[in-house]
Amino acid sequence: xxxxxxxxxxxxxxxxxxxxxxxxxxxxxxxxxxxxxxxxxxxxxxxxxxxxxxxxxxxxxxxxxxxxxxxxxxxxxxxxxxxxxxxxxxxxxxxxxxxxxxxxxxxxxxxxxxxxxxxxxxxxxxxxxxxxxxxxxxxxxxxxxxxxxxxxxxxxxxxxxxxxxxxxxxxxxxxxxxxxxxxxxxxxxxxxxxxxxxxxxxxxxxxxxxxxxxxxxxxxxxxxxxxxxxxxxxxxxxxxxxxxxxxxxxxxxxxxxxxxxxxxxxxxxxxxxxxxxxxxxxxxxxxxxxxxxxxxxxxxxxxxxxxxxxxxxxxxxxxxxxxxxxxxxxxxxxxxxxxxxxxxxxxxxxxxxxxxxxxxxxxxxxxxxxxxxxxxxxxxxxxxxxxxxxxxxxxxxxxxxxxxxxxxxxxxxxxxxxxxxxxxxxxxxxxxxxxxxxxxxxxxxxxxxxxxxxxxxxxxxxxxxxxxxxxxxxxxxxxxxxxxxxxxxxxxxxxxxxxxxxxxxxxxxxxxxxxxxxxxxxxxxxx
Numbered sequence: 391x392x393x394x395x396x397x398x399x400x401x402x403x404x405x406x407x408x409x410x411x412x413x414x415x416x417x418x419x420x421x422x423x424x425x426x427x428x429x430x431x432x433x434x435x436x437x438x439x440x441x442x443x444x445x446x447x448x449x450x451x452x453x454x455x456x457x458x459x460x461x462x463x464x465x466x467x468x469x470x471x472x473x474x475x476x477x478x479x480x481x482x483x484x485x486x487x488x489x490x491x492x493x494x495x496x497x498x499x500x501x502x503x504x505x506x507x508x509x510x511x512x513x514x515x516x517x518x519x520x521x522x523x524x525x526x527x528x529x530x531x532x533x534x535x536x537x538x539x540x541x542x543x544x545x546x547x548x549x550x551x552x553x554x555x556x557x558x559x560x561x562x563x564x565x566x567x568x569x570x571x572x573x574x575x576x577x578x579x580x581x582x583x584x585x586x587x588x589x590x591x592x593x594x595x596x597x598x599x600x601x602x603x604x605x606x607x608x609x610x611x612x613x614x615x616x617x618x619x620x621x622x623x624x625x626x627x628x629x630x631x632x633x634x635x636x637x638x639x640x641x642x643x644x645x646x647x648x649x650x651x652x653x654x655x656x657x658x659x660x661x662x663x664x665x666x667x668x669x670x671x672x673x674x675x676x677x678x679x680x681x682x683x684x685x686x687x688x689x690x691x692x693x694x695x696x697x698x699x700x701x702x703x704x705x706x707x708x709x710x711x712x713x714x715x716x717x718x719x720x721x722x723x724x725x726x727x728x729x730x731x732x733x734x735x736x737x738x739x740x741x742x743x744x745x746x747x748x749x750x751x752x753x754x755x756x757x758x759x760x761x762x763x764x765x766x767x768x769x770x771x772x773x774x775x776x777x778x779x780x781x782x783x784x785x786x787x788x789x790x791x792x793x794x795x796x797x798x799x800x801x802x803x804x805x806x807x808x809x810x811x812x813x814x815x816x817x818x819x820x821x822x823x824x825x826x827x828x829x830x831x832x833x834x835x836x837x838x839x840x841x842x843x844x845x846x847x848x849x850x851x852x853x854x855x856x857x858x859x860x861x862x863x864x865x866x867x868x869x870x871x872x873x874x875x876x877x878x879x880x881x882x883x884x885x886x887x888x889x890x891x892x893x894x895x896x897x898x899x900x901x902x903x904x905x906x907x908x909x910x911x912x913x914x915x916x917x
Contacts, residue, residue: 413428425563608622725747760782840870
């Protein structure tokens with residue numbers, strides 16, 4: 391019997407009573423070494439063990455059950471230690487091999503693609519340690535143990551053994567498959583269904599993988615109903631979302647919708663996954679489907695507004711935020727999103743009003759304080775802008791952008807020493823930010839600290855070698871410092887990188903008055 395010829399659907403469709411009797415007959419007639427594989431769930435395995443112990447009282451039966459990964463995958467050693475010197479064990483049931491596969495990196499890679507039809511081909515790369523051990527030790531199992539081994543395994547372990555322990559599997563005496571009864575299946579499905587996003591986030595990766603595998607097992611079950619299949623695909627999608635595999639999540643939600651087209655939560659979550667992939671048009675369509683089914687889902691209005699804003703459809707975004715806020719007036723995220731849309735439209739007063747509403751609801755909302763500061767800066771309300779950035783820094787002292795923008799506003803207010811201090815704070819947090827080095831250099835130049843300013847521009851160029859601004863600013867410093875060779879060298883670099891902008895600026899910039907009549911300078915200004 392070749393492993394490639396096994397038809398798992400056919401196995402599962404067999405009458406469970408007949409399958410059980412066939413397994414009993416195999417166990418009764420086996421004398422000495424034997425190798426049987428039983429595909430079943432953990433709950434079904436428990437029931438099988440009870441029934442077999444009752445129906446085969448004449449046999450010496452033991453169970454070796456693993457609840458964690460086997461060290462170095464050395465199953466042979468574990469069996470040897472468990473059986474010891476006993477030669478009286480007729481049948482040894484082995485359970486829990488799946489724990490040795492949960493951590494195997496290729497399993498995890500394949501799990502992230504289980505929403506694809508290709509997943510079921512099981513064209514695995516590499517061999518887990520435990521399966522290598524089975525392949526290499528099969529003769530020792532046969533020669534050293536006068537025992538019939540029965541492996542109780544779920545579907546994914548079955549398929550792994552077929553493809554990656556073929557030498558061991560080829561010695562099998564029989565293969566049996568048992569689906570769960572409808573009542574047990576419902577109970578097991580309900581244990582999986584209904585977990586929330588926060589619960590999934592709290593799971594460690596291995597636990598998430600175990601859940602994904604269990605969902606796959608439940609989806610394969612013969613007695614699974616269409617309604618539960620829809621729910622299981624939905625849970626699978628949610629787990630993929632937590633692992634940030636958005637493509638797989640979308641495919642899972644699509645499967646849910648194949649069974650239940652009016653599942654508004656699936657449409658909504660599908661939209662979130664599409665947004666994560668920046669497929670905003672498709673996301674909007676998904677949110678629209680969700681809202682058609684449930685017009686009062688405020689989260690869908692909000693997420694649709696976000697997607698519209700990212701497509702720069704700001705007026706439509708605001709309308710969607712307004713719909714969300716009509717349903718949930720204390721939705722601070724929607725107030726914030728509304729403010730951002732107004733800011734992009736240049737309607738700064740309305741943006742600030744929205745941020746203020748968000749902050750009434752959530753006074754520690756850093757993003758709202760920061761965006762409020764930027765809008766106030768645009769209105770040249772500099773003192774209020776500084777106050778907003780200070781609120782950010784009370785909450786997040788290491789917020790680079792708040793320190794940087796505070797420095798910019800202080801520079802506009804001609805509070806140069808404070809501006810420099812803010813830029814330096816920003817650079818303590820992110821020393822590779824060329825814009826902060828550049829602006830720090832500008833302020834130092836205003837204060838006449840030309841040498842320090844040039845050092846700052848050089849640091850900017852260290853991180854952004856093609857920054858035309860920094861070359862231009864260096865040229866200005868050297869001009870005021872009356873170093874014509876350095877002026878020409880740096881101005882030439884800036885004009886080379888951005889001819890139109892810096893050639894025009896140099897024509898009227900008073901910093902270059904000392905060198906304006908220089909032929910080299912005049913040559914640079916020629917188009």
